[in-house]
Amino acid sequence: MSEQGPGEQKNQRQPIFLIPSVIAVLVGLLWAIHLGASFVFDSDGLANFRIWFGFIPLRFVAPEALPGGFSPLLWSGFTHAFLHVDFMHLILNSAWLAVFGTPVARRYGAGPAVIVFFFGALAGALVLTAHQMASVNQFLVLIGASGGVSALTGAAMRFVFQPVIVRQDPETGERIVLGRRTATFAELFANKSSRAFILVWLGLNLAIPFAPLVTGMEIPIAWEAHIGGFIFGLIAPSLFDRRARRI
Template sequence: MTEPSGQPGEDQRQPIFNLPGSITVLIGVLWAVHVAASLALDQYGLGNLRIWFGFIPDRFVAASQWPGGAWPLLWSGFTHAFLHVDYTHLIFNSAWLAIFGTPVARRYGAGGLLIVFLLGALAGALVQAAVTVLIVPQFAVLIGASGGVSALTGAAMRFIFEPVVVGRHPETGEIVPLGRRTASLGGVFANGRTRTFILFWMGINVVIGLAPMVTGSNIAIAWEAHIGGFVLGLLLPSLLDARRRR
């Protein structure tokens, strides 16, 4: 005889990965784009895909030398986040997205997740352009979700290490958790755990930026985009909290 729901014997196994639907969909889109491009395009086609949808700072100063001129700058600040160099690059960004995108999605919903991810990608691209065009002129093509993922990491830093706010249930009077408070920008650096994480994260990216000069490696990691996205992510929860209250 079948036992009633909730009784002993019922299969109450939980999924190994309990990700919000918006995170699952976003990761699925990243994988779908990469797999489809890898299967459908040869090296020439992949090159054209990156020229048209990757972010190329050189378009700001030499647009006439590129297909489409300056027009791709209108969309490539966002679309570069959906392209990846290889599966290792994609796996790393997917894992980081799952870890730090999940608390942002649960707090602000799918809309808030996309706002942080896309604006972070744009901020990362603009910082990359500022560095590679104005400060240390060099050629670069930016692809990858790192700027958007870094923004989600920065946004999460505003609340994941903060204390839980509690209140009374209006009907039962029980004490119930209401969620973690959002720290002020000053409060972020007053919190020891948050400060340690940010300093470690920034330090890693500075090392990444200096490594090619020391080792002579040709591997380029867009540390500028990481920092640009992260800083914007730190700022956005103030706006998202105001949006949520409205």
């Protein structure tokens, strides 16, 4: 066994990207699908691709008006999360996924992180559908990872601003870091940092439909999907923690 001095330890290379492999895979899939679709399809093919794999609320009330009828609803609640309008849309969602998916994956593991992402995307699509049916039933195609990313953001809010729990080993007296506890919903709003983040995040999204009153233009952002995914994400840690206590 060789010994290393302090200078040698400092010279060891550290990894540049510290995101968990499951988050790296999800980001890689977003880019692979977007690049593949961009190179393979012409404008008509890309439109058709989005019709089949994007989420279209109108299918619930007029399935006969669209290719595939009702059937694409079986998968498009999930697959829409892997389609993006352009590279800027893709870059923003990839960055947000890396930032908020990382703490969730580290805390709960790959499986729960994927569950939060996919079912957050589905929750966002369903909230969008409910709003569409309650207001104007217009034709729109929901694409983008925003619902899933919003769910990971909501899940992260349950613990990232909570204090670190430290325990002292009874035998050695060594202080052991156990991690951060999961906040209750009351504690989320009692904590200044998590309360401010949630209120600002919700406020910005709820302001989007009123943008035309100020700018005269609609902002093509599915704020309903953001809110639906975020709410699912806030709930998800309670489900994972309850299951962990039973095991």
